[in-house]
Amino acid sequence: GKPVAIDDPMDGDIWRSSIYPVFDADGKIGKLLIFVQNVTAEMLASAEIEEFRVKMTYALDRSHVSVWSYDIDDDILLRTVEHDRMFGYDSLVPDWKIERFFSHIHPDDLSMVMGLFESTIANESDFNQEIRIRKVDGEVRWINLVGTFRFAKPGQSRQIVGISLDVTEKKLAALEVEKLHEQLQQLQKMELLGQLAGGIAHDFNNSLTAIIGNIELALAKIDPSHPAAKNLSDAHRSAMHSANMTSQLLGFARKQMRIPKKHSLNREMESLIPMLKPLISEAIECVWLPGDQVPEIFIDPAQLDQILxxxxxxxxDAIEESGKGTITISTGAARVEKEDCANGHPCQSPGDYAVLRVNDTGSGIDSAVRPHIFEPFFTTKPTGKGSGLGLSTVYGIVKQNNGFVDCQTMPGKGSTFTIFLPKYRKEALDAMLNAAMQSLKPKKKTVLLVEDEPTILNILKLALEERGFRVIDALDAESALLFAETRKEKIDLLATDIVLPGMNGIELSKQLHVRFPELQSLFMSGFAFENFGSNGKTVKPVNFISKPFTIPEFMSMVGQVIEPK
Known part of the structure; x- marks a missing residue:
């Protein structure tokens, strides 16, 4: 008594016979109505649709793309099994409500995701957002969430349909690239700051050399009991303090004069740590943990002292903000491979390193402050409590010695600064500066003094003449060459600034040495001699004094250079 449909293949086509019963007055089937139609195209289309559905299901399953549809009015979420797998479930979870979805969103992203859905519903719009989720086991993953509002037909519920794709590996790779880019930008910034700091320190050193020299000349000419003597002594002390500040700036700029030597890091720390105890509050415990098989290093001991x-x-200072605490000083060894450098290791050059760590249980460093801690004059301490040169000096010294510095910190938990210094290799470091001091034996010898700062030139000339030297003075290299050509007496010593207008002091020394083979040279500069690169190849061994210097220091150096060894 019910309609039926029968499909029959015939001559390559499919014919559908639809049979409908016709009932008579007694309710019995009196007739049959039969409709026959060719449904080949319809059946082929249906088969293609089913085949496409099977293929799409297979592709989505293999591509790990989740497809979902959220019924806004009935709070029903229809989705593929991959959706639930993405959250750590083995199979489809019965009766999945939107609250379950929100419960898996990372707490830091939850308000943003809820806002996305609210905005999409209110504005009937789309969204495309990378968000973090927490799987059932607590693992955090990144997913790309894409959704669009589906317009409701009369009598139908409103819907948001979309897809979700796990993009964790891609996201982590992008974050690593971003981190490396930020590190590169920071290195470039620190390099520029170093150049600026070095230039400032060089100019200050010239001024300080003149100030210190004039004060010393004045002190030499007045009685120690004179009322002005104390004022001059105070001014001299302040000038020397300023000289120390410029020395720290040059340390940051990696242009500080240094006399490196081979050292055992453990032995140096053992000798330095007791001297640091008076600087540390009694409420702070200092722990020393020497490592085993720590490589020897090649560094100026004064610089190692500065670092520690x-x-x-x-x-x-970090601990004093939070009360009692512990400072732990430890050493160790590290071997860095090329792969480590490529994967973000603090050391960007492979090799063997001695490691120095200073850990504190203090207040830690805020994430907003962290990128600036190695910048000169940057400090979070109250006015008068710090110069802002401490960590920048450490950074500069470590870089000057081809090392690396790393800081790991957490606000409220403390900080760990790790210093990596290259292992000592004798073959690369055979040449060492001769630091032996010799007493000055005054003799009537001639000094060619070249300095482009008139005040410094006059001070040094007066100091030399008072000690019995004949002095030929010049403000530039060209004038010095002219004097040397026109005067007949032998020149025993060239004392010259390196940075001069026109020809520099190193080139002047080379040209004068052609005429005076026995000529000794003493170079002066606010920069370390090694910073003048390949231009620093002189015939004689390098004799160098770093500005600012005192008159006794200058005269002592003159004595070392001009007297026969």
Whole structure:
């Protein structure tokens, strides 16, 4: 008594016979109505649709793309099994409500995701957003969430349909590239700051050399009991303090004069740590943990002292903000491979390193402050409590010695500064500066003095003449060459600034040496001699004095150079 449909293949086509019963007055089937139609195209289309559906299901399953549809009015979420797998479930979870979806969103992203859905519903719009989710086991993953509002037909519920794709690996790779880019930008910034700091320090050193020299000349000419003597002594002390500041700036700029030597890092730390105890509060415990098989290093011991002192003072100040605490100083060894450098290791050159760590249990460093801690004059301490040169000095010294510095910190938990210094290799470091001091034996010898700062030139000329030297003075290299050509007496010593207008002091020394083979040269500069690169190839061994210097220091150096060894 019910209609039926029968499909029959015939001559390559499919014919459908639809049979409908016709009932008579007694309710019995009196007739049959039969409709026959060719449904080949319809059946082929249906088969293609089904085949496409199977293929799409297979492709979505293999591509790990989740497809979902959220019924806004009935709060029903229809989705593929991959959707639930993405959240850590093995199969489809019965009765999945939107609350379950929100419960898996990372807490830091939850308000943003809820806002996306609210905005999409209110504005009937689309969204495309990368968000973090927490799987059932707690693992955090990144997914790309794409959704669009589907317009409701009369009598139908409103819907948001979309897809979700796990993009964790892609996201982490992008974050790593971004991190490396930020590190590169920071290195470039620090390099520019170093150049600026070096230039400022060089100019200050010239001024300080003149100030210190004039004060010393004045002190030499007045009685120690004179009322002005104390004022001059105070001014001299302040000038020397300023000279120390410029020395720290040059340390940051990697242009500080240094006399490196081979050292055992453990032995140096053992001798330095007791001297640091007076700088650290009694409420702070200082722990020393020497490592095993720590490589020897090649560094100026004064610079090693600066590194440890600045790091410990920084640690002390961080702990004093939070009360009692511990400073732990430890050493170790590290071997860095090329792969480590490529994967973001603090050391960007492979090799063997001695490692120095200074850890504190202090206040830690805020994430907004962290990128600036190695910048000169940057400090979070109250006015008068710090110069902002401590960590920048550490950074500069470590870089000057081909090392690397790393900082790991967490606000409220403390900080760890790690210094990587290259392992000592004798073959690369055979040449060492001769630091032996010799007493000055006054003799009537001639000094060609070249300095482009008139004040410094006059001070040094007066100091030399008072000690019995004949002095030929010049403000530039060209004048010095002219004097040397026109005067007949032998020149025993060339004392010259390196940075001069026109020809520099190094080139002047080379040209004068052609005429005076026995000529000794003493170079002066606010920069370390090694910073003048390939231009620094002189015939004689390098004799160098770093500005600012005192008159006794200058005369002592003159004595070392001009007297026969």
């Amino acid at each position: 002192t600045n790091l410990c003072i920084n640690a002390r």
